[in-house]
Amino acid sequence: MTSRERFLKVFRGELPDRVPVTLFLADQGHFLNQMYPDVDPWDFDTLQLKVLEVQKQLGVDVFVRLLYGIWDPLNPIYGGLDVSRSTDSWEVRMQKVRNEDTLIERATIRTPGGTLTQDFSINEIRPGTFMFACTKHPIQSPQDLELARKYEPKMPPDWPQKARQRVQRVKKAVGQDGIVGTWSPHGPYNNCSLLIDANTLYCLFLVDPGYYRDLINFAYERSLPYAKALDEAGVDVHCVGGNVPGGFLGKPNYDQYILGYEKRYIDFVQQKGTPAMYHNCGEIMALVESYKDLGVRIVEPFSPYPLGDANLAEAKRRVGGAYVILAGIDQVNLLQKGSVEEVKRATETVMKTGKPGGKFIMQPVDFLEYGTPVENVEAYVKTALEHAAY
Numbered sequence: 001m002t003s004r005e006r007f008l009k010v011f012r013g014e015l016p017d018r019v020p021v022t023l024f025l026a027d028q029g030h031f032l033n034q035m036y037p038d039v040d041p042w043d044f045d046t047l048q049l050k051v052l053e054v055q056k057q058l059g060v061d062v063f064v065r066l067l068y069g070i071w072d073p074l075n076p077i078y079g080g081l082d083v084s085r086s087t088d089s090w091e092v093r094m095q096k097v098r099n100e101d102t103l104i105e106r107a108t109i110r111t112p113g114g115t116l117t118q119d120f121s122i123n124e125i126r127p128g129t130f131m132f133a134c135t136k137h138p139i140q141s142p143q144d145l146e147l148a149r150k151y152e153p154k155m156p157p158d159w160p161q162k163a164r165q166r167v168q169r170v171k172k173a174v175g176q177d178g179i180v181g182t183w184s185p186h187g188p189y190n191n192c193s194l195l196i197d198a199n200t201l202y203c204l205f206l207v208d209p210g211y212y213r214d215l216i217n218f219a220y221e222r223s224l225p226y227a228k229a230l231d232e233a234g235v236d237v238h239c240v241g242g243n244v245p246g247g248f249l250g251k252p253n254y255d256q257y258i259l260g261y262e263k264r265y266i267d268f269v270q271q272k273g274t275p276a277m278y279h280n281c282g283e284i285m286a287l288v289e290s291y292k293d294l295g296v297r298i299v300e301p302f303s304p305y306p307l308g309d310a311n312l313a314e315a316k317r318r319v320g321g322a323y324v325i326l327a328g329i330d331q332v333n334l335l336q337k338g339s340v341e342e343v344k345r346a347t348e349t350v351m352k353t354g355k356p357g358g359k360f361i362m363q364p365v366d367f368l369e370y371g372t373p374v375e376n377v378e379a380y381v382k383t384a385l386e387h388a389a390y
Helices: 001-010 030-035 043-058 142-151 158-176 188-193 200-206 211-232 249-271 290-294 312-319 332-335 340-355 372-387
Strands: 060-064 091-099 102-111 114-126 129-136 178-181 235-241 276-280 298-301 324-327 360-362
Touching: 001 158, 001 178, 001 360, 030 043, 030 276, 043 060, 043 158, 043 372, 060 158, 102 142, 102 312, 114 142, 142 211, 158 178, 158 211, 188 200, 188 211, 188 249, 200 211, 200 249, 200 312, 211 235, 211 249, 235 249, 249 276, 312 340, 324 340, 332 372, 340 360, 340 372
Parallel strands: 060 178, 178 235, 235 276, 276 298, 298 324, 324 360
Antiparallel strands: 091 102, 102 114, 114 129
């Protein structure tokens, strides 16, 4: 059975020859920069092929998650409104401000109805590794939301073709060695957090339900053309961010105020048969039953303490095979900082916990960090494969 066949069989809820064993590698910086320090961090074509190369060399089932190059501009995935271009009703003026290792792109957006402002920050946390975030959100009021709804430019007409070219290029390179996913638009609640301050968002459904409804509907609607284009580009799986409405909100709040919007989006993403993988890298245990109602095909990454609150054995029991679980070992406290023997023990334990009954994919719970010893990654791969067979 090829790696591609193995993944797709699990996605269909069927039992493969063994558990797929893979790695999460960010396609810029971090572990990739550790392995290939001389590659230009903005050469996304090369970097994405290096994600494939590393995984093939280590002998895992390849899973390439595309982000960079697909998302140009980065605002729809990392935060803020689209300030990459101006129109007759959306005049963007950009000021770039350098603050030590951070470049701030400060945008003023003039529309016929008023002015919006936002800051988008690019922080070089170490040479070749960057963090991106909207650090001053553009929507501060219902009036700002209405300006964004009326005047923000829609998806550029050439975006679908560019996305398709990138996806198909990487899929051709991967072949039968694995699958290609994209970081597709986040779930609607995550998308709200890219437009409005988190402190406001977390209480908005209680203090101003009408504003909340309009905001989350806008976040949903502006995502749909991009999600549709990525699906038509031929991705094998949509990686969908769902970490902002984490378990700390509680199941009652999630179910009453968030689940319906998230489900509507997941239904849209999966309507042509491509599975979505819902990513909640924080507290998750309060929501494992809610994700059954969400209807998503795969949920990840079930981060153990201290990264999250996941108990994999309990999650497997409560999920009952309703969706595929992608989970693994702690990529920071074990893979980056632990010993080879600690990695081996933890990997064996997780595999023996996740494997029974199928619907399980083994992967470290988030992307590999810079400074992760290669011998630890090799120990994870070897141990996982030794115990993966059904």
